[in-house]
Amino acid sequence: MAQPLVKKDDDRDDEAEYSPFLGIEKGAVLQEARVFNDPQLDARRCSQVITKLLYLLNQGDTFTKIEATEVFFAVTKLFQSRDLGLRRMVYLIIKELSPSSDEVIIVTSSLMKDMNSKTDMYRANAIRVLCRITDGTLLTQIERYLKQAIVDKNPVVASAALVSGIHLLQTNPEIVKRWSNEVQEAVQSRAPLVQFHALALLHQIRQNDRLAVSKLVTSLMRGTVRSPLAQCLLIRYTSQVIWESGNNTQSGDRPFYDFLESCLRHKSEMVIFEAARAITELNGVTSRELTPAITVLQLFLSSSKPVLRFAAVRTLNKVAMKHPMAITNCNIDMESLISDQNRSIATLAITTLLKTGNESSVDRLMKQITNFMSDIADEFKIVVVEAIRSLCLKFPLKYRSLMNFLSNILREEGGFDYKKAIVDSIVILIRDIPDAKESGLLHLCEFIEDCEFTYLSTQILHFLGVEGPKTSDPSKYIRYIYNRVHLENATVRASAVSTLAKFGAAVDELKPRIFVLLRRCVFDSDDEVRDRATLYQNTLGGDGSVVETDKDVKDFLFGSFDVPLVNLETSLKNYEPSEEPFDINAVPRESSAPVELTEAETEYAVNVVKHIFDKHVVFQYNCTNTIPEQLLEDVIVIVDASEAEEFSEVFSKPLRSLPYDSPRQTFVAFEKPEGLATVGKFSNILKFIVKEVDPSTGEAEEDSVEDEYQLEDLDVVAADYILKVGVSNFRNAWESLGDDFERVDEYGLGPRESLAEAVNAVINLLGMQPCEGTEVVPPNSRSHTCLLSGVYIGNIKVLVRLSFGLDGPKDVAMKLAVRSEDESVSDAIHEIVGSG
Amino acid sequence: MILAVLFANVEGNILIERFHGVPAEERLHWRSFLVKLGADNLKGAKNEELLVACHKSVYIVYTVLGDVSIYVVGKDEYDELALSEVIFVITSAVKDVCGKAPTERLFLDKYGRICLCLDEIVWKGYLENTEKDRIKRLIRLKPPTEF
Known part of the structure; x- marks a missing residue:
């Protein structure tokens, strides 16, 4: 029997606590392990030494190959002892030592003997150890015993064999699949855990056979499921069957929905949650189907147990992404969770509310969140920032309070990822909400005055160079940009120089002042900064000569590369310095x-x-x-x-x-x-x-x-010639391209699995970049618009607007509108679709 | 998959750690993450009160029992509810072996038995046994009573 290392009465609790493993040393324990070789085994002492070995291993200590082999060989001697407690320890330590394949042979015969032992518990443990250390060849030898064990009367033996089967299925699927008759029998077992393990294994064996899984699920729904754990598995497999059987909501009731709904009244919370989640995740779920699930989840929001509150709010948060209106009834309960001690719960509650809230509740919500932000970790803050960004895009009129919130948190302490999330959000708001532009740019300017992240500073400077010159008073940004040239590292200084040049090129009144500033940068200590300053002075004609036309200058400063940067980088790396210059x-x-x-x-x-x-x-x-x-x-x-x-x-x-x-x-x-x-x-x-x-x-x-x-x-194929290049604001780009070379036509795509599948197929066919998240088709939609952009061979910009509609139950019709800078390109896009 | 079961003392030193399917180089990260999570949130928590957190797609349920804090980490089917079940089995088994919520010393005194209990409860990342009485018998190689 495993004995405590030091015998000790409970009333000695008050004494100074010291560890029985105090000063334990691997070398000394390995020495002690020699007792395993004694002809007269002291079971108690051996158990103590094994405990010490376990302690070392559990502390993360490792044994060298030689040490492990020595200990393992010594441990195998302990099979001679008949002491039950010691034998149990031996089984454990063999698993922990995980001997190598050439060593396993030493212990195989002892374990095989135990596997056929009359003592049930020897059988169960020997199975577990053998399956842990075995390889394929040994497995075929013991397969017969394992099959017997699966239907053993003793539930512990059956479970040991079944759980071993679950693990062995990963490495030896062919062998384990041969056991399905026995596993099928075990599914009917009266022992709850045996049923649970058997169900898990049987499903894994048959997971690729839809019909078999469907039969399994149907038969179990009629029979008895004895443990909540097994019931959860059944629910999970049921929703898989529902999902695979396709969407039948239009033709009537969904198969198995009644079963899921009845599980909402199960006595185990685990089962209720599993059922509620399965319902909320049903493909194309209707509000009538959702309601009972949302009602039980709402009750759990005010549970006294954090785990249940967490599970409920986590599920509702997911629902909010697809069906925000379905959970507005829960908003009051969720608002009280903002002050939940558990920050994970509070964050989930807030982000859910941000998704479901209406325009009038925004200000109140922002007030609550401001208090909450100071005491959560960065990872939670990022989630909140992302939720606020989407909220602002949803309610553009509220940009003022949301932008203020973002600029306030930008000034507070935070790590790189958090600050990047805020900056990204402000940039997106500036791009999408014209009114937010000027205030947003100033917030970013203030931020770079005291920004410790080079990457963010350079990104913002680049963005300022593009957007700043288009504002009503571009001159007010110059001070912020020029300050960078004095105060920052070389990377930021070089970016600032480029940004200054962009202002010079885009705003004529500013040009003379920009020259003065660029001239000062020529004396910078860094060569890149000096080179850029000189280059831009020449490009802008600062030395008095008119080097290039205005258009060339702007193309040079604002134009995008017509080759992808990765390709340029690879080519530059492969370039060997020679007389021949690098050819872009x-x-x-x-x-x-x-x-x-x-x-x-x-x-x-x-x-x-x-x-x-x-x-x-x-x-x-x-x-x-x-x-x-x-x-x-x-x-x-x-x-x-x-x-x-x-x-x-x-x-x-x-x-x-x-x-x-x-x-x-x-x-x-x-x-x-x-x-x-x-x-x-x-x-x-x-x-x-x-x-x-x-x-x-x-x-x-x-x-x-x-x-x-x-x-x-x-x-x-034609798609190989189209570069995936996105645009930030599709509507602006579409309108600025004009309808001179617009080509519109309609196509029937025939019967399709779903609208989403049709949308995806067209995107892949064209090889263009989906914009503004329009590649995602909301479930249950009967129509969808998808926006694509790209650059065609010859550096010709092309935009595509796809309007899909369901025509009849499965037939998809599509209207394709193309705009580009060249009419042959617009035609080419239609040809790709026509021939694809 | 149950990715990790971890026991730590009041100071945050590891008493037992068992990982399943977690690469060796990530374990140190998990260890410090969990200990910090406990230090931030377990102060003042009642015995066996379950706390919960998630980190990316991984769930963590943790609690305190006497001088020992216990963390269970899982993913996929082992979500916060399944993990609550796992941690409930673990705390019941530990209490059973120790006779009460353990001091650190008592926990270490019963170390071998606690390891055996864990071996019965979690089998390479899967929940195997759930009843403390059965576990108590199994670690002595006695068959379950209902049999």
């Missing part, structure tokens, strides 16, 4: 995500990245050799472009050698008509020379054989 036109204007050309787990893994240039397309094949016994040489992809007529191969770069498990690249380049979005299909064969490798020495043999390997086909 050699940077791919777009690179696709890797497309797999082989299935998972094949001998050779190949994926391809498409690099798009104005006149060329380059395929970068990333190849991996997954066979340790092979070395590949002269690897090349032979590309057949007969279905891509307008492409002609101009260059290919083979791969000298491809050793095992070290990915390398080979390239093939094609020429194509300049500036056109040419499409085509390419078939690929991987060609190479194989040499056998001796695994023991790693050396390749001299003999070699030529071989080839068929890869999947590859398509270049």
